[in-house]
Amino acid sequence: MTFKIGLIGCGGMGMRHIFGHIELRKHFNDIELAAVCDVHKNVAEKAVDIINENGLKPPDIYTDYMELINSRHLDGIAIVTSTPMHHKIAIASMELGLHVITEKPMGLTMKACRLMEESAKRTNRILAVAENYRRDPINRLSKALLDSGVMGDPYFALDIHASSSRKAVMHSTVWRAKKQQAGGIVLDAGVHNSDMLLYLMGPAESVYAETSVFEPNRKLMPMVNVAPNLAEMYKHRNEPGFKTGDEVLQDAIDTGFALIKFKSGAIGQLVITDTSHGHSLGIETITGSEGTLFRTQSRSGKPAKIVFMDGKEVIGEELLKLVPSFELDDLTTTLWNGRRRIGQYDMGFHDTDSRILAYEYMDWVRAVEKSEAPEVGVLEGKNALGLAYSIVESGLSQKKVKVRDVISGEINGYQKDIDISEEI
Ligand SMILES: NC(=O)c1ccc[n+]([C@@H]2O[C@H](COP(=O)([O-])OP(=O)(O)OC[C@H]3O[C@@H](n4cnc5c(N)ncnc54)[C@H](O)[C@@H]3O)[C@@H](O)[C@H]2O)c1
Structure with missing residues (x-):
């Protein structure tokens, strides 16, 4: 059928x-x-x-x-x-x-x-x-490495994504500037970071965060200036009522600095902003009792790396030796040209994305x-958005929040206006 x-x-x-x-x-x-x-x-x-x-x-x-x-x-x-x-x-x-x-x-x-x-x-x-993000073969390997115990007990994860939009509207899409439409990089991109942290570190218990809208005054710029690798995909879309160069008022959070406590006892720091002018920084590491895993940018195909306590570095395909029984599932293997075990791959973004x-x-x-x-259903979808909303809710209330209270709706200070205006 x-x-x-x-x-x-x-x-x-x-x-x-x-x-x-x-x-x-x-x-x-x-x-x-x-x-x-x-x-x-x-x-x-x-x-x-x-x-x-x-x-x-x-x-x-x-x-x-x-x-x-x-x-x-x-x-x-x-x-x-x-x-x-x-x-x-x-x-x-x-x-x-x-x-x-x-x-x-x-x-x-x-x-x-x-x-x-x-x-x-x-x-x-x-x-x-x-x-x-989690479906990237290199992220599958990172998870297998963590699960195998070669890193020892996980202590903390650093997830720092500080980039500069140069005061442009994210992805040249006006809805992404608007709180009422769940815009802003902390929710729109942060939900990916949240899902990856939950995938690798397990469930989250609580979050304390500071958030801001540092740049409410934004401009609608051509996508080729904003996200060149995606410009080809966005060139046909319409943005009714706006033209290139127009001012756009952003009321969606553009910056979040969060401390996360995982149920395992591990700690995470998630920093996400598109207002980091002159200093872009991307750090995705997980440190355990035996060393640090340097994750790799999702869909880049670049190798992950572990640096052990004694300074020994294991990178890319060599990491596979640490997890001899690790195999990709049949579907990933089919899509990645029959490869069962992948430590790195050389493929353009577009081809990886389509796979x-x-x-x-x-x-x-x-x-x-x-x-x-x-694999990613209701539970995983709710948990990832629940963690991203925990950052926003904690930033607003200036209190540490339990992630489960944000997921259940007990804490909803940021979201309640959206629920009312959208009649949810
Ligand atoms: N997984 C990822 O990496 C990723 C990346 C980008 C976007 N997204 C998600 O994909 C979704 C779309 O994002 P986008 O960047 O393509 O935005 P977009 O604005 O480019 O595209 C949305 C399209 O939906 C259409 N649309 C809106 N309301 C509609 C309706 N009622 N009926 C029919 N069509 C309607 C619009 O006309 C527009 O063409 C968002 O939820 C975004 O978070 C995910």
Whole structure:
């Protein structure tokens, strides 16, 4: 049986999903992208052009997502709209019997996520979250190294992402500047960092954070100046009401400095900002009782490294010797040219990105077929966003917060205005 998917939201990330489907079809023919939808018809048409150029069957085009999910010829929906629509489309789709994969963050707020969870349970549908970083083979190796105990007991993780947007709007997308739309780098990108920390370090107990909007006055700049490696994917999208060079008022948090306590007793420091002008810094390390693991930038293919207490360095493919039984799963192996054990790889960002997206789709569809949880489902989606929102909530309340209280909604100072205005 062919699993037919409707993709809603054909902007920058939507275009990356299209390439994920193109990659998927090279290996599997039981999944079909049968329909695409965007409120802007020209944006959806561009996605279809790319599909045609790559020889895949052209999907139907919709501009109204309710029409698409009511079309009755689909098995699942992929949500790649801006974040405020995730819960609305997910719930409407599941209630009509469709399975759902949504882009990260799982929902606009924790309340939105809880409603999505309830709907998935009530309708017995599989809800997956398209969280990509952990699927990188080098991150799989990092996890295997930590789990094997070669690092000893984990003490602390440093996750420092200080970059400069040069006062531009993130990804040249106005919604990312707005609090009401879950914009701002701490939530929008921080949910990836959160997921990776939880994946590697285990569940988080509490967070204390300081946050700020250092730069409310931003400019809409061309994507090629803002994120050159993604510019090709974003060039077809529309930004109604704005043109290049326009001022944009940002009220979404642009800076978070957080201390995280993990349930294991380990500590994490997560720093994330796009206001670090003149000094970009990226540190992703995990230190244990035997040494430090230097993680690598997700999707770069660059090798990870361990430096042990005695100064001995083990890097890339050599790390595989420390975990002799480590093997990648069948799906990753298929997508990474048959390689079962990978210590580093040499592939452009676009090719890596498409493979990871193909993985996400396949993981979701196989979960549907087997009626089991996908790798990143409701629990993982809620936990990652819960940790990112814990930073924002702690920064606002100036108190240490329990992550579980943010996930349950007991603490929601930052989110309650969003819930009210979006009628969540
Ligand atoms: N996993 C990742 O690495 C990653 C990277 C970028 C974006 N994302 C996520 O993907 C989502 C989209 O981000 P983006 O950068 O592509 O934004 P974008 O603004 O470029 O694209 C969103 C598209 O959704 C369309 N849209 C909005 N509301 C709609 C509706 N009601 N019906 C149909 N179409 C609608 C818009 O017209 C737009 O074309 C966000 O949730 C974002 O967090 C994930």
